[in-house]
Every structure is written in structure tokens, then in C-alpha cells.
Amino acid sequence: MTGGMPRRTLLGSTAAAGLAAALAGCSSDSGGGEGSAGSRRKGEKITLTFWTWVPGIDACVALWNKQNPDVQVKVEKVSPTNGAQYAKMHAALKAKNAPDLAQIEYQMVPSFLLDQGLVDLSKYGAGEHKDKFVGWQWQQSVFGDGVFAIPQDSGPMGMFYRSDLFDKWGIEPPATWAEYERAATKVRAKGAWIATFPPMAGGWFTGLAWQAGAHWFDTKGDTWIVDMTGQETRRVCDFWEGLVRGKLVKTEPDRQNAWYSDLQSGRIVTWVGAQWGNALLSGNAPGTAGKWRVAPMPQWDKGGKASANWGGSTTALMSGTKYPKDALAFAVWLNSAPESVALLPKAGVGWPAARAGSANPALDRPDDFFGGQKYNSVFAGTEQGVNTSWRWGPMMDATFQHLGDELTAAINGKGSFADALARVQRRTVDDLKAKGLKVETRT
Amino acid sequence: MSRARPARSAAVFLLPFCVLFTACFIAPIGYALYQSLLKSQRSGPLGFGREREVFAGLGNYTHALQDGRFLQGFGRVLLFGAVQVPVMIVGATVLALLLESASARWVPFFRTAYFLPYGVPGVVASILWGFLYVPGISPVVDTLHRVGWDVDFLSNGTVLWSIANIATWEFTGYNMLVLIAQLTSVPGELYEAAVIDGASAWQVAWRIKLPLIRPALVLTTVFSIIGTLQLFSEPLVLRSLTSNIDAAYTPNLLAYNEAFAANNYHLAAAMAVLLAVVACVLSFGFLRLVGRTGKGDER
Numbered sequence: 001m002t003g004g005m006p007r008r009t010l011l012g013s014t015a016a017a018g019l020a021a022a023l024a025g026c027s028s029d030s031g032g033g034e035g036s037a038g039s040r041r042k043g044e045k046i047t048l049t050f051w052t053w054v055p056g057i058d059a060c061v062a063l064w065n066k067q068n069p070d071v072q073v074k075v076e077k078v079s080p081t082n083g084a085q086y087a088k089m090h091a092a093l094k095a096k097n098a099p100d101l102a103q104i105e106y107q108m109v110p111s112f113l114l115d116q117g118l119v120d121l122s123k124y125g126a127g128e129h130k131d132k133f134v135g136w137q138w139q140q141s142v143f144g145d146g147v148f149a150i151p152q153d154s155g156p157m158g159m160f161y162r163s164d165l166f167d168k169w170g171i172e173p174p175a176t177w178a179e180y181e182r183a184a185t186k187v188r189a190k191g192a193w194i195a196t197f198p199p200m201a202g203g204w205f206t207g208l209a210w211q212a213g214a215h216w217f218d219t220k221g222d223t224w225i226v227d228m229t230g231q232e233t234r235r236v237c238d239f240w241e242g243l244v245r246g247k248l249v250k251t252e253p254d255r256q257n258a259w260y261s262d263l264q265s266g267r268i269v270t271w272v273g274a275q276w277g278n279a280l281l282s283g284n285a286p287g288t289a290g291k292w293r294v295a296p297m298p299q300w301d302k303g304g305k306a307s308a309n310w311g312g313s314t315t316a317l318m319s320g321t322k323y324p325k326d327a328l329a330f331a332v333w334l335n336s337a338p339e340s341v342a343l344l345p346k347a348g349v350g351w352p353a354a355r356a357g358s359a360n361p362a363l364d365r366p367d368d369f370f371g372g373q374k375y376n377s378v379f380a381g382t383e384q385g386v387n388t389s390w391r392w393g394p395m396m397d398a399t400f401q402h403l404g405d406e407l408t409a410a411i412n413g414k415g416s417f418a419d420a421l422a423r424v425q426r427r428t429v430d431d432l433k434a435k436g437l438k439v440e441t442r443t
Numbered sequence: 444m445s446r447a448r449p450a451r452s453a454a455v456f457l458l459p460f461c462v463l464f465t466a467c468f469i470a471p472i473g474y475a476l477y478q479s480l481l482k483s484q485r486s487g488p489l490g491f492g493r494e495r496e497v498f499a500g501l502g503n504y505t506h507a508l509q510d511g512r513f514l515q516g517f518g519r520v521l522l523f524g525a526v527q528v529p530v531m532i533v534g535a536t537v538l539a540l541l542l543e544s545a546s547a548r549w550v551p552f553f554r555t556a557y558f559l560p561y562g563v564p565g566v567v568a569s570i571l572w573g574f575l576y577v578p579g580i581s582p583v584v585d586t587l588h589r590v591g592w593d594v595d596f597l598s599n600g601t602v603l604w605s606i607a608n609i610a611t612w613e614f615t616g617y618n619m620l621v622l623i624a625q626l627t628s629v630p631g632e633l634y635e636a637a638v639i640d641g642a643s644a645w646q647v648a649w650r651i652k653l654p655l656i657r658p659a660l661v662l663t664t665v666f667s668i669i670g671t672l673q674l675f676s677e678p679l680v681l682r683s684l685t686s687n688i689d690a691a692y693t694p695n696l697l698a699y700n701e702a703f704a705a706n707n708y709h710l711a712a713a714m715a716v717l718l719a720v721v722a723c724v725l726s727f728g729f730l731r732l733v734g735r736t737g738k739g740d741e742r
Contacts (some may be wrong), residue, residue, distance in 0.1 A: 072502030
């Protein structure tokens with residue numbers, strides 16, 4: 001009686017799903033194949049596709065399209081949740097239908113190099129634009145003699161805090177991590193939490209280790225050096241493990257609804273975040289307008305000025321683009337032309353990578369959300385404190401996954417945070433070896 | 444000569460199916476098998492030079508089977524299935540029997556209402572339920588908190604069952620509909636005869652209806668077992684709401700992350716093949732099991 005029916009239904013639905021996927025694959029209309037000359041014929045009209053998730057980037061692109069009728073840029077938005085945009089880009093590269101241009105965060109550039117996914121811009125004269133950008137940000141995408149992306153913005157880290165509540169409770173905003181821990185106890189006594197420790201926020205935790213002076217990745221000749229268990233990292237691990245085990249911080253994910261709800265209601269009163277976080281706060285906790293201030297990151301050494309970078313991205317050219325010269329011209333214009341850089345902060349990007357951009361009047365304005373504080377001047381200061389010798393590893397998306405998994409396991413009782421980092425290092429080394437890379441750990 | 448024509452027209456009718464079946468089913472499986480036997484080798488400074496794909500034999504399979512997280516993921520979905528599938532099938536059967544009982548009222552309305560969740564895409568359903576699980580947002584958590592009961596639907600111990608709840612909500616109505624379809628095909632004389640013989644409603648359900656919808660029960664159970672092993676979109680969506688779902692929470696999720704976060708397509712292909720093998724073994728194993736014990740009923 002069951003006969004063929006279950007099988008037919010099963011196959012039918014599978015075939016339909018496969019067909020849908022195939023159709024979705026076809027709908028992407030970006031150019032594939034290598035361009036021979038690297039530029040278009042004179043007078044030829046072309047359209048470049050650009051994958052990005054920056055909400056307001058369309059304003060810049062519209063301006064470019066008006067100025068360059070022959071080289072139109074078409075923005076296609078991709079989701080930045082949980083690295084979905086990179087999964088899509090890697091898949092598109094594998095399927096050879098990648099866009100011409102893509103927004104890629106600094107830490108992801110090496111993983112695309114492993115996929116042969118980016119165009120070496122030095123072949124098309126990128127070197128002459130080097131001086132338009134902040135030195136260390138430019139260097140983040142330089143490997144050997146190649147230049148693989150044009151920097152757009154960075155995310156110097158600082159501390160957002162609820163100055164009204166700190167005043168009301170008579171607590172000094174912490175300037176060192178030791179003071180931060182004491183403040184956490186006092187805040188907890190008032191029924192609130194000083195912060196959350198979001199185990200899945202790999203970029204955030206990396207920023208904390210970066211500030212403490214760790215260097216997780218380095219290169220020596222042909223070999224990658226991994227060091228996630230050094231004393232600087234251990235210090236960060238032990239500190240946050242103390243806060244978590246002492247129930248002085250929450251462990252909910254950041255930048256999610258529950259966290260926004262806690263910010264809005266004053267249950268969480270600080271966020272050690274990045275410059276671009278201002279928009280997240282004002283957009284998701286509008287009821288707290290005027291009550292936030294910005295201070296530098298708490299320091300390990302009293303009077304120190306160490307900071308770190310969280311996030312920040314580049315505009316890169318994906319291999320397969322037929323018009324690298326035109327695409328490069330757009331990437332450079334987008335991130336350095338004064339008329340574009342003036343629009344970027346409103347578009348939702350972070351601290352501009354263009355040298356001219358730091359003097360942007362839009363960044364030097366008192367902000368009502370921060371009670372009239374010129375909060376960007378704080379980030380201008382912390383940007384100077386970023387340790388610019390930091391290097392990213394070749395598979396940071398996988399490393400961030402391991403970091404989230406292992407820190408969660410540690411919170412749930414599987415060993416210490418430092419043990420978790422040792423496991424992350426071991427799995428990262430395995431990943432790199434599986435990719436056929438030479439890798440060593442620093443002992 | 445008169446035999447050739449039906450054969451030709453049969454071929455014409457079969458062609459679209461065969462083409463689609465080959466292009467969308469056989470070819471991808473073949474490609475996955477092929478990919479699972481390869482591995483990448485990189486050369487040049489820091490590995491940024493050339494990439495070559497070389498034959499790896501069964502290396503990816505041994506790697507997958509030695510990965511404790513992959514095996515844990517299997518353990519998790521098996522535990523999930525052992526609890527969720529029986530609960531859902533029993534629920535669907537009870538609903539179907541209720542709606543098909545003589546005294547049922549408003550049948551079309553309830554049938555549609557129960558079936559409706561199946562029309563909600565899995566991702567959307569997960570987002571909806573996610574809002575009901577997250578403390579600070581969820582009215583359920585808030586209300587329970589107010590009456591003094593602090594529940595965390597997203598904790599390490601509970602999140603699996605929160606996912607089970609979503610799956611049950613989504614698919615009970617669908618399975619119910621399959622069972623109802625079979626129930627309506629039971630000839631009415633059987634019921635009449637039973638009632639004349641003095642059978643109670645209970646006895647009719649237990650001794651007539653249930654044995655007669657056995658094939659539909661087997662069908663829905665096999666589908667549910669396969670669905671359980673393929674658990675993917677619910678954990679993927681809830682992952683952003685809680686840190687207690689890791690990248691290897693289910694075998695499917697791990698294969699996805701190996702493919703798209705670690706860019707190890709070859710290992711991911713091997714994992715996908717292993718997952719398919721386990722799904723086949725469990726499905727056919729279940730069919731064998733019920734086939735053996737059920738021989739008597741199907742004459």
C-alpha cells in the first residue's frame with residue numbers, strides 16, 4: 001500500500017529544492033572570466049556589481065554613478081549575520097560567478113587569498129594611492145609584494161558607559177581593568193550588570209587580546225606562527241573568567257535583541273565597543289539618548305593608552321572581474337575622494353581609512369546622544385593607541401567559530417578560559433594544516 | 444510495431460523527470476562523492492601561491508569520523524529524534540482521530556488551523572519562536588518570571604528541547620493531514636459493522652482505524668527520521684540568540700560550517716555523504732523493522 005508514494009514525494013521535493021537552488025545560482029548576473037586587457041574599450045558602457053552590507057553606501061554609489069555614466073556600479077546587499085556574507089562570497093568564487101567588488105573585513109582578507117579570490121591590485125597601479133590612506137590600515141591588506149584591498153574604515157575601541165547611572169550610584173567610570181572589576185561589583189549591588197561577556201563575539205574578544213599586547217598570528221618565511229596561549233591572552237582570559245564565574249557579567253550574546261533590551265532598560269551599563277557602535281546604541285536604545293558617554297578602553301597599566309581595533313573593512317576586487325582598472329578606480333574613489341568620504345560616516349561605516357577623512361567635520365561634532373560630548377575625539381585619541389603590528393591569520397572565520405564554541409564550553413564548565421584558548425589554538429593549527437599550510441606554534 | 448508506440452510515448456513522458464532527476468539529484472550526489480575524495484594542496488609563500496586538488500582517498504572520511512564534534516552532533520540529533528519523533532507522531536495521530544471522529548465539529552476550520560504552521564517556512568518559524576524564547580523580549584518568559592518561575596529556554600540544557608518544540612509545532616499538522624487522508628479512505632461499512640457488533644468509539648479507533656492507517660504512520664515516521672537527521676535551519680537561526688548552539692550542533696550544521704566558514708568543501712562533502720548513509724540506514728532499518736512485525740496485517 002505504501003508502494004512508491006513516499007519515494008516519489010521525497011524525490012519530488014528534493015528535485016524542486018535543487019531546481020530552486022539552480023535558479024538562484026543563475027540569477028546572479030555578474031561577469032566571470034578573466035579580462036585580457038584589464039579595462040574596457042573606450043566609450044564602452046559597463047556595469048560592475050558590488051556586494052556590501054553597509055546600510056547607506058547607496059548614497060556614495062549614486063554619486064559615483066552620476067559622475068561616471070559609463071562605469072555604473074550596482075550595489076547588491078548581503079547579510080552580515082554570523083559571517084553569512086563570506087559564505088556567500090566563497091561559494092560564488094567556487095561557482096565562478098563572484099561580483100566585481102566586495103566589502104571584506106580586514107581579518108577576512110587572508111582567507112580569500114587562500115581561495116585565490118582577490119585581484120592583486122599592485123598590477124593595476126594601486127601603489128600610487130598608498131599615501132591617501134592611514135599607513136597601518138593600508139598594510140593590513142599587503143602580503144608580500146601584493147596589495148589585495150583598498151581600506152575603508154577601522155573600528156578603534158573605547159568604552160561606552162551610562163554616565164547618569166554611574167553618577168547616581170556614585171561610581172567612578174573605570175580607567176583600568178582593576179577598576180572595571182570593582183565597578184562591576186558595585187553595579188551588581190545596584191541590581192544591574194556592568195556588561196555582558198558575549199562568547200560568540202570573536203572580533204570583540206580578539207580586540208581585548210590585541211589591546212593586552214597579544215600577537216595571535218605572525219609569519220616567518222613560508223610559515224604561519226600561531227600564539228593564542230601567551231601570557232597577554234591568558235591575562236585577558238583570567239580577567240573575564242573571574243567576572244563570569246563571579247556572576248558580575250551576563251553571558252548573553254551582544255548586538256542581539258535581548259542585549260538591546262538590557263541597554264534600553266539600564267540593566268547593562270557599559271559596552272567596551274568600537275567607534276562604529278554609536279549607531280547601534282542610538283538606533284536600538286533610543287530611550288537612553290543623552291545618557292551615554294565615551295571613554296578610552298580600560299587599561300592594564302595605569303596611565304596607559306593601549307587600544308585595539310574591532311572590525312573595519314576594505315573594498316576588494318574579486319578574481320574573475322573583467323574590468324579591474326575601472327573597479328579599482330571606483331574602490332579608491334569610494335574610500336578616499338572627499339565627496340565620498342564625507343558621506344561615509346552617515347552611511348554607517350566606522351573610522352575612515354582615508355587620511356583626509358579623520359579631519360572630517362562630520363566626525364568632530366557634539367552628539368546629542370552622548371549628551372553633547374564630542375565623542376569622536378575620544379576615538380581619535382584611541383585610534384593612536386592601536387597596536388599596528390597586529391597581523392590576522394589566514395582563516396579567521398573558522399578561528400572565530402572555534403573561539404565562540406570553546407568559550408561557550410568553558411562558560412558551561414569545560415575547563416578554564418585559558419584552556420579554551422589552548423583548544424582554539426589546537427583546532428586553528430589543525431585547520432591550517434588541513435589547508436596544506438606550514439604552521440608552527442610559539443612555545 | 445504496435446508495441447513500439449507506447450514505448451516511445453512512455454519515453455517522452457519520462458524524459459522531463461529523468462532529465463531533472465539526473466541534473467538535480469544524481470549529478471549533485473555524484474559531484475559530492477567526487478569532491479569527498481579530494482583534498483587541497485597549497486604552495487608558494489604562506490600558501491598564497493597555487494592551489495591544487497589532489498586525490499585523498501578516504502582521508503576526508505577518516506578525518507570526519509575522528510572528529511568528536513561530528514559524532515557528538517549525531518548523538519544529539521539521535522536523542523532529539525528518539526524523543527521528538529514519537530511525541531509528534533502520537534500528537535498527529537490523536538489530532539487526526541479526533542478530527543475524524545463522529546462527534547467532531549468545525550472539522551475544516553481545525554484541520555486548516557493545525558496545518559497552518561507547516562505553511563510557515565522553517566527559518567521564519569525559528570525567528571518567531573526565537574522571539575518567544577529570548578528573555579527580555581518574550582512575553583512567555585516575562586509572565587513566568589512574574590509568577591516566580593525563572594525559565595531559560597536557551598540554556599545549555601534546554602535549547603535542544605526548544606528546537607524540538609519548533610519542529611513539533613511545524614510538522615504535527617502536516618503529519619496529521621497525511622493520516623487524515625488515509626483515514627478518509629477507510630470504507631464506512633467497516634465502522635458500521637463494528638458499531639453493530641457493539642464496539643465503543645475507543646475500540647473502533649484502536650482496533651480498526653489505527654491498524655488501517657499503519658502505512659501512513661510508517662510513512663510519516665520515516666520522513667520524520669530523515670528530517671531529524673537533517674536538522675539545520677532551526678539551530679542556525681537560534682544560534683545568533685544563544686551561545687549554547689555551537690558550530691557543530693548538528694551534523695548538517697557542521698558540514699555547512701566546514702564548507703562555508705572553513706572553506707573545506709572536501710571534508711564537508713564527506714560529512715554530507717556520511718549523513719546520507721546514516722539517514723538511509725535508519726530509514727530502511729525502520730522500514731525493515733515494521734515490515735517484519737507488520738507482515739500479518741498486510742496478509
